[in-house]
Amino acid sequence: MADRPVRRLRFVVPAVLLALIVIGATVVVVRWPSVAALACPECYGLQALQPEVYGERDLPPEPRDKIIRVTAEARTKITDFYGTPVSRPRILACTSADCYRRIGGGPEAGVAIMNRGLMLSPRGVDAVIAAHELSHVEFRQRAGGAAVPQWFDEGLAVLVSGDERYLKPADAADRCRVAPDGPLPETLGDWLAAASADEQTYARAACAVDRWARSRGGPAAINALADRLAAGASFRDATR
Structure with a gap:
């Protein structure tokens, strides 16, 4: 008699686990279809x-x-x-x-x-x-998933892609189309609000990243920055 609960658990536990997996997968599909589509x-x-x-x-x-x-x-x-x-x-x-x-x-x-x-x-x-x-x-x-200000991530992406809507050609002495005129958005929410109101927010961010990278040797400075971030440095310390 004593072993009946044990035998019953052998069936119940896998069934519960399967149910949890199905529920979890359903939540992902419904709430995050992009993640499910990638998978x-x-x-x-x-x-x-x-x-x-x-x-x-x-x-x-x-x-x-x-x-x-x-x-x-x-x-x-x-x-x-x-x-x-x-x-x-x-x-x-x-x-x-x-x-x-x-x-x-x-x-x-x-x-x-x-x-x-x-x-x-x-x-x-x-x-x-x-x-x-x-x-x-x-x-x-x-960068090992380290957090960086949103303006830096977006400005870097403009620089890497060579997006001439926001930067002058690579052979220009100064690639900036619009120079930063104040602090740039650091959070995703602030970035989305600023970029929606003024698309040239991308140009300002790209200018800031390009000038920082050029002053430190170009693309190699970006890779070195990523290495420092991956090693645990804060963005502020890593960009000094």
Whole structure:
């Protein structure tokens, strides 16, 4: 008789664990579809076009080739700036608004998901935008996930992507289009509010990052900064 509860537990415990797993997966799918889509692109109607590059299933040759070309160009920008990448994020690229909504996208052109991957909307299937999001992932990976002010992360992404909406060409003596005229937004909430009100917030942030990096030797200074952050230094100390 004494061993009946034990035998019963052998069945109950796995059932409870399975139920918790199902509940957890459901919560992720409902609340964070982008995370779920990164984990299982095929579950959201995507298929592999290249290693770690996904697009909608059965795309015609032209949009399929565009995604492949754009992501290759964006990855080249990352390598040109950082050297050999230490991240290998999964890229989900949508050529339709329905696809982007399905995987959890919003009004943005693209978005990085932690240091795991990124999503591109139809207007985000562009080498500059893709490189911008890839830079977020690469720097976070190099910095060991250390927190940095939002203006620095965004300004760096503009610099790495070579976005000439906000910076002059790389051969310019001073690449700044708009110089910072005061403190820049440090939190994500403050950044979103400022950038929504004035898109040139990106230009000011990019100018600040470019001038800081140039005064310390260029891209090598960014990698050295990431190393110091990964070792535990605060952003304030690491940028001195």
